Amino acid sequence: MKPATEPDSPARSKVQMILRVNGESHDVAFVPHKTLLEVLREDMRLTGTKHGCELGECGTCTILVDGVPRLSCLMLGLESDGHDIRTIEGMAGACGAHPLQTAFAELGAAQCGYCTPGFLLAAEAVLARDPTPSRATLVEELGGNLCRCTGYLKIYEAIELAAARMQKGTPDA
């Protein structure tokens, strides 16, 4: 059932926009009140970005906007205009998985995996700022991403392993 006070459709017709996602420009049409999460999943079929609480309370919808982790459930598709969006689909490079992805798989940092895309992107942003983060920094910076399976420890350990490998320039050895 819909609330009685729903405003009378000021803007239900679709807008057409070029969205820059994972390094490619996409011509996308969507209704202007859709969140970027909805646009990515429903209009672009990029379902790697997960849909959790929709209210900013879980972090599973995390994406990178110009390299900064943001919640795609709390920004409009319209608001990504002119920005560089990165989703989990864009994380693996031409030569395979990102060192963070490899380390997550090796150390069991993903169990059900629902939180994993958000954690990976948030972790990538942490490492871009601080290539050798302390455990305290990881705990603080990943404080907006919830995981109900792992107990977080394996996630921190995987990020530390990936960070060490990236320092040495040996992605997965």
Added chain:
Amino acid sequence: MMRLPPFRYHAPRTAAEVATLLAGEGPEAMIVAGGTDLYPNMKRRHQMPKTLISLRHVDELRGVQMNGAVRLGANETLRALEWHGALKERLPALWTAVQSISTPLLRNMGTIGGNICLDTRCNYYNQNWEWRRAIDFCMKCEGTVCWTAPSSSICWAVNSSDSVPVFIALGATFTLVSHEGERTIPALAMFGEDGIEYLTKRKDEVLTHIDIPDQGTARSVYRKVRRRGAFDFPVAAVAARVALDGDRVADSTLVLNAVGPKPVVCEEAMAYLAGKPLSDEVVTEAARLAGRGAKPLDNTDHLSMWRKKVVQVETRRALEALRP
């Protein structure tokens, strides 16, 4: 899924254009900054603006200026303030408050102006539309009764902003711009007595900047109580500013928040502190007097009786931290 209701959307480039649009669109328009308060509220159908006026292209509302005083652009992100080293050094209490807001992800998005204009919160209000309809709507939105205090004629939804008590303690002013001009008000004057009319800011006004006067030798602290170390809003909070003359209090401000619809300035405790050293006895008595102003009800996390007690404990700790 909880989707946003439809709206018209504008993204002007100057504060003057924002003011013109607000005047033209009337009271059903709302400003959106980071959207971290407004979009959840729209999804839950608490706030249903027909028009959104976004500040995302209004560059003049950003930035931090520091000489003796400090000026913050209202649309600066919480993260930019958190990562501003000089600001952290100069105004540690404000830094503590900003850094404690929600999560790093939300601080990348949320702004300081949005934090000041944050909607008041209540367990009976911050629920989706179906939940609220199931128990029948409350006075703050669509209904006629207050579920927190059924015989109350006012709404007790809680001012839950972390930065607001600090701004009041530091003697900050807020500048508001409308199509009719500009006015600057003391931080406390921004807030109404009731959880529904929680801002005195008119709907056609945009908050442009915050000015914090030179603090001289005064020092401040902020203490926040919440269940988890991230995500959670305060359920009790205190900001304390003390200027000492030798070991005695020359001047102080104590402000409580998250214990009612409006931040509480603890006048009685402040008068008591004047001229006294921050001894154990004095600090305990000041905390007791401050706690009298807190009237928390059971509409947040944690029991109201506990919040009323803990506010005294936190006030005492805040004053202890300001000893010479």
